Amino acid sequence: MTNLDHSSMVNEPDDSWGGPWTEKKLNAFSAYVWSYLSILKTQPQWKTIYFDGFAGSGARKEPKTEEYKQLSITEEDENIYKGAAERVLTLKDDLLFDWHYFIDTNTSSLTRLEAKLKKLPNSEKTKLIFRSKDCNASLQDLAQALKSNKYAALVLLDPFGMQINWKSIAGLKGTRSDVWILVPTGVIVNRLLFRSGNLPYIDKLTSFFGLAEEEIRKEFYKTEQRLDLFGDESEEITKVIKPINQIMRVYIRQLKTVWKFVTEDPMRLDNTKGRPLFHLVFASNNATAIKIAKDIIKVK
Numbered sequence: 200m201t202n203l204d205h206s207s208m209v210n211e212p213d214d215s216w217g218g219p220w221t222e223k224k225l226n227a228f229s230a231y232v233w234s235y236l237s238i239l240k241t242q243p244q245w246k247t248i249y250f251d252g253f254a255g256s257g258a259r260k261e262p263k264t265e266e267y268k269q270l271s272i273t274e275e276d277e278n279i280y281k282g283a284a285e286r287v288l289t290l291k292d293d294l295l296f297d298w299h300y301f302i303d304t305n306t307s308s309l310t311r312l313e314a315k316l317k318k319l320p321n322s323e324k325t326k327l328i329f330r331s332k333d334c335n336a337s338l339q340d341l342a343q344a345l346k347s348n349k350y351a352a353l354v355l356l357d358p359f360g361m362q363i364n365w366k367s368i369a370g371l372k373g374t375r376s377d378v379w380i381l382v383p384t385g386v387i388v389n390r391l392l393f394r395s396g397n398l399p400y401i402d403k404l405t406s407f408f409g410l411a412e413e414e415i416r417k418e419f420y421k422t423e424q425r426l427d428l429f430g431d432e433s434e435e436i437t438k439v440i441k442p443i444n445q446i447m448r449v450y451i452r453q454l455k456t457v458w459k460f461v462t463e464d465p466m467r468l469d470n471t472k473g474r475p476l477f478h479l480v481f482a483s484n485n486a487t488a489i490k491i492a493k494d495i496i497k498v499k
């Protein structure tokens with residue numbers, strides 16, 4: 200595990216960050232937000248909440264962090280970048296949520312995001328709330344608020360790493376929530392599932408999947424008893440053949456314990472060499488919502 204920065208659990212290939220996959224993710228998301236708000240506009244009994252759990256600074260480049268250091272992005276690239284937060288406030292037809300929550304553990308990123316968003320004309324027509332807090336704790340606050348049955352929430356969870364604990368997601372069960380989640384299938388989870396079956400990051404894996412070690416081993420490894428030349432028995436452990444697909448299958452199965460509908464074929468986001476980095480998955484209790492999300496994923 201020499202090239203894995205496990206302090207943040209993020210270390211993407213040099214050519215991957217800020218590449219076309221970011222655009223693909225954000226375009227799909229914006230298309231969904233527009234449809235979502237167009238429908239919710241006709242249902243005024245619901246107050247709408249936008250919850251961005253990993254809001255960032257609104258810029259593509261974050262020179263101070265390790266992740267961004269390796270990037271060589273031009274000033275122009277940086278200036279034209281519109282992150283999720285800005286897109287949500289500049290939708291066509293001026294559609295807006297009633298409340299916008301922007302969560303990030305990095306206070307200085309949030310301050311920059313706030314300054315950027317407050318320059319937008321729409322910022323005065325709605326409520327913008329910036330919380331410097333861990334997304335997991337904020338998800339619990341959100342789940343609590345949604346229990347009142349007054350709010351419909353659209354939740355974007357797009358971390359680079361495995362920061363989202365399963366427990367935080369499970370808390371949204373039974374709420375009016377539509378969720379887009381970026382799952383770091385290829386870029387991280389697969390790399391923590393060592394081919395040898397040795398699992399030094401098992402705690403991260405169990406909190407991420409919401410499964411016990413035994414279940415994780417059963418999903419991703421096969422154990423066979425072998426006899427050697429001398430008739431001695433030994434165990435041979437092999438990793439499943441298509442682990443990234445299996446990661447997604449297991450995660451989807453977990454999501455289905457919380458929401459009625461989950462995209463079975465999530466959007467795969469590849470690096471420039473065509474290797475899968477992330478999957479963007481959608482979950483909802485609403486049949487129309489899942490249909491819209493599937494159509495968007497098919498086209499993008």
Ligand SMILES: C[S@@+](CC[C@H](N)C(=O)[O-])C[C@H]1O[C@@H](n2cnc3c(N)ncnc32)[C@H](O)[C@@H]1O
Binds near residue numbers: 333334335357362
């Ligand atoms: C992928 S960026 C966000 C991209 C942004 N949504 C956009 O569209 O441009 C990741 C952000 O997550 C923040 N972050 C990392 N761990 C976090 C956590 N546990 N809770 C909340 N924010 C976190 C980082 O500080 C960073 O600003």
